[in-house]
Amino acid sequence: xxxxxxxxFKIIQDRCAMKVGTDGVLLGAWANGGNKILDIGTGTxxxxxxxxxxxxxxxxxxxxxxxxxxxxxxENVDCSPFSDRIEVACCALQDFKQDSFxxxxxxxxxxxxxxxxxxxxxxxxxxxxxxxxxxxxxxxFRLLTNSGELSLIIPSNRKADFDMHAAxxxxxxxxxxxxxxxxxxxIGRYLLAYSKTPVGAIDRREVCLCAQNGSRSxxxxxxxxxxxxx
Numbered sequence: 001x002x003x004x005x006x007x008x009f010k011i012i013q014d015r016c017a018m019k020v021g022t023d024g025v026l027l028g029a030w031a032n033g034g035n036k037i038l039d040i041g042t043g044t045x046x047x048x049x050x051x052x053x054x055x056x057x058x059x060x061x062x063x064x065x066x067x068x069x070x071x072x073x074x075e076n077v078d079c080s081p082f083s084d085r086i087e088v089a090c091c092a093l094q095d096f097k098q099d100s101f102x103x104x105x106x107x108x109x110x111x112x113x114x115x116x117x118x119x120x121x122x123x124x125x126x127x128x129x130x131x132x133x134x135x136x137x138x139x140x141f142r143l144l145t146n147s148g149e150l151s152l153i154i155p156s157n158r159k160a161d162f163d164m165h166a167a168x169x170x171x172x173x174x175x176x177x178x179x180x181x182x183x184x185x186x187i188g189r190y191l192l193a194y195s196k197t198p199v200g201a202i203d204r205r206e207v208c209l210c211a212q213n214g215s216r217s218x219x220x221x222x223x224x225x226x227x228x229x230x
Contacts, residue, residue, distance in 0.1 A: 009080040031151035034102020045073035052082035175203040
């Protein structure tokens with residue numbers, strides 16, 4: 001059965017449209033947490049499981065609109081050491097009603113300009129048809145505590161859109177990590193964090209995933225050392 005084994009849990013993903021990838025691992029290892037965490041578009045439950053491992057007191061709610069993904073996410077959660085702290089729900093974010101969260105994480109559907117895949121489930125997971133940036137930001141503002149933080153990973157060409165919609169609802173940038181594959185390549189991704197109150201100084205960094213010899217960079221190795229099996 002198709003899967004991916006981490007140090008403390010395993011991901012089975014044969015029924016999920018979107019598979020385990022670097023983006024999810026980056027976000028799960030980087031995002032700030034809290035006592036209550038919401039994972040939007042959980043897919044395999046990778047990020048929810050990573051957050052549960054990192055934040056031992058956290059209660060995590062993982063939501064997705066894909067019923068098959070939710071079923072597999074629940075199986076992955078049930079087979080993990082964190083099953084008593086993660087709840088999986090099949091529901092659209094726009095319809096989600098619950099108390100506030102200290103942290104919200106989302107690896108969002110962002111390929112608005114790319115050609116849509118013939119696989120409807122993969123298309124839904126990768127495009128904004130079901131969740132626009134505007135809706136994401138409005139719902140995040142509604143669901144965050146006053147001191148909470150929304151953390152995302154997005155392609156570099158979408159940063160202006162996300163910043164604009166965040167500002168429109170009253171969210172402020174708190175952290176910006178520009179991600180390159182290697183030093184001489186252009187920025188490919190951004191790890192972004194937003195909060196309801198402005199920070200004194202935004203944490204801005206430019207980091208690389210790989211060293212010149214092709215191995216994981218020191219930054220990436222340190223960030224993910226508790227998850228990857230060497």
